[in-house]
Every structure is written in C-alpha cells, then in structure tokens.
Amino acid sequence: xxxxxxxxxxxxxxxxxxxxxxxxxxxxxxxxxxxxxxxxxxxxxxxxxxxxxxxxxxxxxxxxxxxxxxxxxxxxxxxxxxxxxxxxxxxxxxxxxxxxxxxxxxxxxxxxxxxxxxxxxxxxxxxxxxxxxxxxxxxxxxxxxxxxxxxxxxxxxxxxxxxxxxxxxxxxxxxxxxxxxxxxxxxxxxxxxxxxxxxxxxxxxxxxxxxxxxxxxxxxxxxxxxxxxxxxxxxxxxxxxxxxxxxxxxxxxxxxxxx
Amino acid sequence: xxxxxxxxxxxxxxxxxxxxxxxxxxxxxxxxxxxxxxxxxxxxxxxxxxxxxxxxxxxxxxxxxxxxxxxxxxxxxxxxxxxxxxxxxxxxxxxxxxxxxxxxxxxxxxxxxxxxxxxxxxxxxxxxxxxxxxxxxxxxxxxxxxxxxxxxxxxxxxxxxxxxxxxxxxxxxxxxxxxxxxxxxxxxxxxxxxxxxxxxxxxxxxxxxxxxxxxxxxxxxxxxxxxxxxxxxxxxxxxxxxxxxxxxxxxxxxxxxxxxxxxxxxxxxxxxxxxxxxxxxxxxxxxxxxxxxxxxxxxxxxxxxxxxxxxxxxxxxxxxxxxxxxxxxxxxxxxxxxxxxxxxxxxxxxxxxxxxxxxxxxxx
Numbered sequence: 001x002x003x004x005x006x007x008x009x010x011x012x013x014x015x016x017x018x019x020x021x022x023x024x025x026x027x028x029x030x031x032x033x034x035x036x037x038x039x040x041x042x043x044x045x046x047x048x049x050x051x052x053x054x055x056x057x058x059x060x061x062x063x064x065x066x067x068x069x070x071x072x073x074x075x076x077x078x079x080x081x082x083x084x085x086x087x088x089x090x091x092x093x094x095x096x097x098x099x100x101x102x103x104x105x106x107x108x109x110x111x112x113x114x115x116x117x118x119x120x121x122x123x124x125x126x127x128x129x130x131x132x133x134x135x136x137x138x139x140x141x142x143x144x145x146x147x148x149x150x151x152x153x154x155x156x157x158x159x160x161x162x163x164x165x166x167x168x169x170x171x172x173x174x175x176x177x178x179x180x181x182x183x184x185x186x187x188x189x190x191x192x193x194x195x196x197x198x199x200x201x202x203x204x205x206x207x208x209x210x211x212x213x214x215x216x217x218x219x220x221x222x223x224x225x226x227x228x229x230x231x232x233x234x235x236x237x238x239x240x241x242x243x244x245x246x247x248x249x250x251x252x253x254x255x256x257x258x259x
Numbered sequence: 260x261x262x263x264x265x266x267x268x269x270x271x272x273x274x275x276x277x278x279x280x281x282x283x284x285x286x287x288x289x290x291x292x293x294x295x296x297x298x299x300x301x302x303x304x305x306x307x308x309x310x311x312x313x314x315x316x317x318x319x320x321x322x323x324x325x326x327x328x329x330x331x332x333x334x335x336x337x338x339x340x341x342x343x344x345x346x347x348x349x350x351x352x353x354x355x356x357x358x359x360x361x362x363x364x365x366x367x368x369x370x371x372x373x374x375x376x377x378x379x380x381x382x383x384x385x386x387x388x389x390x391x392x393x394x395x396x397x398x399x400x401x402x403x404x405x406x407x408x409x410x411x412x413x414x415x416x417x418x419x420x421x422x423x424x425x426x427x428x429x430x431x432x433x434x435x436x437x438x439x440x441x442x443x444x445x446x447x448x449x450x451x452x453x454x455x456x457x458x459x460x461x462x463x464x465x466x467x468x469x470x471x472x473x474x475x476x477x478x479x480x481x482x483x484x485x486x487x488x489x490x491x492x493x494x495x496x497x498x499x500x501x502x503x504x505x506x507x508x509x510x511x512x513x514x515x516x517x518x519x520x521x522x523x524x525x526x527x528x529x530x531x532x533x534x535x536x537x538x539x540x541x542x543x544x545x546x547x548x549x550x551x552x553x554x555x556x557x558x559x560x561x562x563x564x565x566x567x568x569x570x571x572x573x574x575x576x577x578x579x580x581x582x583x584x585x586x587x588x589x590x591x592x593x594x595x596x597x598x599x600x601x602x603x604x605x606x607x608x609x610x611x612x613x614x615x616x617x618x619x620x621x622x623x
Contacts, residue, residue: 157308158341160328162355162406172358176345 022238025231033228038236045209046217047236053125053213054193057132058140058186065140066182070170072141073148074156087138087145099131099202106203123205128213131199136189143188147181148174184248191244195237214240260284260442261305261410266314268297268304275300276467277314282444282459287436289457289474290446293489297466298446299338299414305444306333306412318410334408334441336416340399342387348398349374349383355406370405376435377401393424400432404439411436413445417452429455450490454478462486479542480616487540487618493590494541497620500533507612510539514587520559520612529619536620543577543592545614548601560610562589566603576601580608 001009037043071077072084090098105111106122114121121127151174159169175182197215204211206220214237221230265277275297282288290298303309305316307328316323323331343351352374356366374380377397387395396416403411413432417425433456436443447453453460454474461471462482470482481487487495498519502509508531510519519539523531531537567588568579576598578591591608593601 152339152341154337154339154341155343157306157328158335158337159343159354159358161306161331161333161335162402163329163359164354165327165329168358172354173343177343 025234028227028231029235030228034232037229037232042209042212043217043233043236046212046214046233049125049128049212050194050214050240053128053132054190054196057129057136057193058190060129060133061137061140061189062144062182062186064137065144065185066175066178068141069144069148070174073145074153087142090135090138095135095196095198096202097198098134099199102127102131102134102199102203122203123207123211125204125211127204128200128211131203132193132196135196135199136192139192140185140189143185144178144182147178147185150181151177180251184251187244187248187251191241194240194244260286260319261288261444262317263301263305264315264317266301266304266311266316268300268309268311270297270300270303270309273297273300274466275304278463278468280461280468280471282442284442285440286442287433287456287458288442288444289453289460290444290463291448291450291453291457291460291477291489292463293448296448296463298448298463301463302412302414302444302446305410306335307331332406332409334403334406334411336399336403336411336413338415338418340395340416342395342398342402344387347384347386348379348390351387351398352379352383352402352405354402359406366405366407369407370401373401373405373435376438377431392420393428396420396428397431400435404435404441408441411441411443413443415447416445418447418449425452432456462489464489479545479614481540481618484538484618484620487538487616492540492542494543494546495618496539496541496587498537498539498617500531500535500537503531503533508617510537510617512539514585515562515582515589516585517560517562517582519610519615521615521617522612531617538618538620540616540618541589541610542614542616543590545611546580546589546591547609547611548578548591548593548597548606559612561607562610563605563607564589566601566606569598569601569603571598580606 068083072080093101103122106115119126121130155173155177156166156169159173160166164172195215196213197219200211200213201216201219204213204216206212206216208220212220214233218230218233218237221233261280261282263278263280265279266275267277268275273295278301290301292298300309304311305323307323307326310324318331318333343354346354352370353367356370374383377400379394379397379401382390382394387398390398399416417428420428429452445453445456447456457474459472460474460477462469462477464485469486470477472480472482477486478490481490481492484495496512496514498510498512498514500508501511501518503523506523508521508523510521512519521539562580562582564580564582564585566578567581570577570579575595576593578593578601580589580591581587582589589608
C-alpha cells in the first residue's frame with residue numbers, strides 16, 4: 001500500500017467507524033416503539049426544551065462572541081494572549097467538571113446572592129441555558145474570530161478614511177462580510193448546545209418534564225433499560241446534529257474568501 | 260499643506276527616524292524607497308492608523324494628532340485597494356458620501372463625474388470580484404477622490420499590475436489629479452513610477468529620510484550614497500577635494516586616475532573643505548560617448564579606455580567601460596539609436612562637470 005492509498009484508507013476508516021456505530025442502532029429499531037417514543041409528550045417536551053435552550057444559549061453566546069472575536073482579531077491589548085488561550089477552557093475541562101464548577105460557584109456567597117437577588121439557576125431552565133452557554137461561548141468566539149481573521153483589516157481602514165467611525169465601519173463592512181461565518185458559528189454552537197449533557201446534568205439535574213433535555217432523556221431512558229426508546233432519541237439527536245452540520249457545509253461552500 | 264515635523268514612529272521592532280517633510284498645495288509628492296524602508300508606516304502615521312511616538316503632522320496648518328481618522332479628510336488607496344466585496348462599484352464609490360450622510364448634490368455630481376472620468380460608466384452595477392485588475396484600480400481611485408479629500412494618499416496601488424496597464428493608469432491618475440487639483444502623496448519603490456507621477460520626491464531608506472527635492476534634483480544630484488545606490492547609480496568613486504571656488508570643486512579621483520571638476524549646486528548645506536574625502540558620482544546616462552559624437556565640446560574630462568561589454572536592455576544599451584590603467588568599470592547608458600554604432604574595443608568617454616555629483620563619504 002503506497003502512502004496515498006494509506007491516507008485514503010484512513011479517511012474511509014473514519015467513515016466506516018462512525019457510520020458503523022450509527023448503523024448498529026438499526027438493530028434495536030422497532031417501528032411501533034419509534035412512533036410511540038417520538039410522539040410521546042415527554043419526548044416532545046425534551047425536543048422543545050433542547051431547541052429553546054440551545055437557541056437561547058447560542059444567541060447569548062454570539063452576542064458576546066462577535067464583539068470579543070473582533071477585538072481579538074484586530075487589536076493588540078494587554079492580556080490578549082490570556083483571553084485567547086482561555087477560549088479553549090470549555091474544551092480542556094470536561095463538561096462534567098464545567099457543570100461542577102458552576103454548581104460550586106452557586107454555593108459560594110456571590111453565587112448565592114445571584115441566585116437570591118438576580119436569577120435562580122440550579123435545577124431550573126435557566127440553569128440549562130447557562131450550562132450550554134458556558135460550554136459554547138469559547139467555541140463560538142473561536143469560530144467567529146477565524147472568520148474575522150480572514151477579512152483584511154484594510155477594509156475597515158479604508159472605510160474609516162472615507163468617513164466611517166469604527167462602529168460604523170464594523171457594522172457596514174465587517175459584519176456583512178462576516179455574516180456567513182457568524183451564521184455557521186451559530187449553527188455549530190447550537191448543535192453543540194443541543195448535545196450538551198455533562199454540565200447540564202450537574203446544574204439542572206434530571207427532572208422529567210422539567211430539566212429533561214434530549215441528551216438527559218437519553219440518559220434517563222437508558223437508565224431504565226429502555227433500549228428501543230433510547231435509540232429513537234439518539235436518532236433524533238443525530239438528525240438535529242447532522243442537519244446542522246449539513247447547513248454549515250452548505251454555507252461554507254458559498255463562503256467567499258476575501259484574501 | 261501637509262507638514263511633518265520630526266515624526267518618529269515605531270512599528271514593532273522597526274522604527275522610523277524622525278522625519279520632516281513638507282508638501283505644497285496641489286503638489287504631487289512621491290515617497291520613494293526600497294521595500295521595508297518605512298514608507299507605508301509613515302503613510303499610516305499621516306492618515307492616523309498609527310500614532311507617532313513623537314513629532315507632529317499638520318494638514319492645512321491643523322495639527323492632526325487629536326483628530327480621528329474619519330475626520331481628517333484624507334483619501335486613501337491601500338496596496339490591496341480594499342474594495343468592499345459586498346458592494347457594487349457604485350456603492351463602493353458612494354460609500355464615503357453615504358456614510359457621512361452628505362446631502363449636498365455637489366458630492367453626488369463629483370462621484371458621477373469621476374465614474375465617467377475613470378471610464379466605469381458601464382460597470383457601476385458590477386461587484387469588485389467580477390472586475391479586471393485595472394478596473395479595480397479605477398474604482399479605488401474614484402472612491403477615494405469622490406469624498407473630495409484634502410489630501411490623497413496612495414500606497415503602491417499599481418504594484419500588482421503588468422507594465423502596460425501600469426503605464427495606462429499612471430496617465431489616468433495624473434489626469435485625475437491635475438483635473439481635481441488634490442495634493443497627493445504616493446508611496447512607491449518603482450523609480451519610473453516615481454519620476455512619472457511625482458513633482459517632488461522624498462527618498463526614505465531604512466527608516467531614514469535621505470533626500471526631499473524636485474525630481475530632477477533627486478536623480479541628477481542624489482544627496483547620499485544610499486540614494487545614489489537606490490537609484491541604480493553604480494558609478495560611485497572615492498575622491499578627495501583638492502581645490503574649490505564658488506561654483507566648482509576639483510576632485511582627485513584615484514580610481515579613475517584623473518581629476519574631476521564637479522558643480523557645487525547640490526549639498527550646499529554641507530560646506531566641502533579642501534582635503535575632505537568624499538564620493539564622486541557619475542550618471543551613466545550623462546556620460547558622453549565621444550567616438551559617437553566627436554563634436555561634443557562640453558566634455559571637460561576625457562577618459563580613454565575600452566568598452567568591455569555591451570548589454571542590450573531592450574530599451575537601450577548599457578556599456579561597461581574600463582578607463583585605461585584602472586581597475587574600476589564605468590557604467591554608460593545609451594539609447595537604441597546609438598547601439599548600432601558601439602562596438603567592444605577602444606573608446607573614449609567624456610564627463611562634464613554639470614553632470615557629475617558628489618556625496619559625503621560617511622553617512623550623515
């Protein structure tokens with residue numbers, strides 16, 4: 001086997017490995033259980049809860065990620081390297097640890113004060129949104145920053161020489177040019193939030209029909225040895241994830257390079 | 260108009276020595292220098308992208324340090340043009356007018372006139388990615404001028420174009436600037452471009468301003484060895500001043516085994532003294548090929564020697580002339596018409612005092 005064939009075989013191995021795992025779900029697939037599980041009130045609640053929470057978390061993350069990514073891409077400021085490095089924090093810390101950190105935070109005096117006077121996060125919907133937000137914020141910022149890095153700063157410089165303030169140059173030039181990248185970042189963050197489990201279970205728990213997101217529903221079904229129902233929920237999650245990834249590919253293929 | 264007073268700029272590890280420069284009203288000024296000499300850094304300090312560490316930039320008598328980029332009224336064309344890819348040609352050109360929410364019709368009339376002047380009438384609805392290199396340059400020029408700037412800065416805008424397109428755009432730019440009467444400072448490393456477009460030229464080498472003069476002075480009387488070398492003059496020979504009067508210096512040049520009379524018109528701020536060691540320079544284009552034009556009486560110094568090589572450059576010829584008994588070689592340039600009359604072998608060249616220059620031996 002020459003080197004080229006070896007590399008192609010490696011690529012196919014990945015496809016066969018993941019594809020095989022997904023295909024193996026079909027063994028436990030049953031038409032009756034599929035319909036029963038899919039249209040049960042609990043499953044629909046999980047799907048709705050996951051979609052709403054992931055959408056909210058992704059919007060909140062983008063609201064912060066876009067200006068932060070612009071700052072990291074364009075400016076040199078004290079602490080820039082530290083901020084840039086900490087974006088990877090949710091990746092290097094396991095989701096369960098991330099959730100534990102949040103839980104511990106809400107048990108310190110400041111956290112308790114926030115829970116009492118601002119908003120409750122532990123074992124409620126807002127806790128799910130917070131867990132997902134914490135998990136995706138760094139990734140969303142990193143993705144938007146890559147888009148901003150591809151847009152030459154000279155566009156903004158020219159816009160400013162033509163009379164635009166920094167904010168107007170950002171709104172009229174950078175933002176439209178980064179539009180597709182920001183949408184892609186939103187979709188990927190949303191897909192990641194949809195599948196978030198570790199941090200969510202730590203802060204929001206496993207309360208049926210209350211904090212039962214799709215991944216938590218999978219966990220709960222499996223805990224009761226309902227393999228058929230678990231497979232149906234996994235397929236649902238897969239369809240949401242793959243649909244999101246396909247949308248990103250579609251957007252990326254149209255993404256113009258502004259080098 | 261534009262005045263720089265000891266502007267000192269640092270950009271990472273690179274720093275620009277304090278630069279002073281002044282531009283007159285409606286002047287076309289070229290900042291010339293090799294790559295990495297700090298030309299673009301200086302331009303960025305003028306427009307406001309970079310804050311000078313010391314010194315001041317004045318435009319029409321107004322100090323610019325506290326004025327933001329968008330309020331300086333300086334038109335700018337960067338090296339890569341920076342055409343907004345999501346806007347059409349017309350939207351690009353009108354961007355400055357719209358972003359400043361200008362209502363006066365004179366600005367829209369100016370933009371429409373510029374679209375016509377640069378020949379973009381049929382392309383206004385197109386997006387930049389569908390335009391050719393030359394068309395993009397035209398959009399960038401029209402866009403910068405449409406805001407009626409007080410000063411126009413260009414950072415090597417033609418460097419990526421082919422020879423014929425560049426020349427075409429030089430002519431267009433010259434016409435635009437003459438017509439719109441906008442003072443212009445242009446950065447380039449291209450000698451021909453600098454001499455074609457500039458009325459005055461400032462030479463920046465390794466972050467230091469070496470000369471700022473009328474373009475004919477810069478070429479005929481370079482101020483330093485570095486400028487002469489950058490201009491491609493290789494005929495630089497160590498010499499010593501052995502006599503002088505009000506108009507002329509007499510140099511002893513051992514490398515050419517002769518004495519050279521040099522006019523004193525340049526470097527007057529440096530008082531040359533008898534005995535000073537300096538560098539004598541000879542422009543290759545102004546060396547007289549005496550065996551071609553025997554009647555030339557202006558040559559004061561004649562050198563006998565040998566043409567050792569003839570290089571056809573396509574636009575003329577370059578001779579390598581070795582004066583008799585010397586180890587050095589003199590570059591001599593001649594036109595295509597003279598090419599057929601020159602052969603390798605014995606020859607005589609003539610040097611006129613007015614065509615020689617001198618520069619200090621040590622760096623100033």
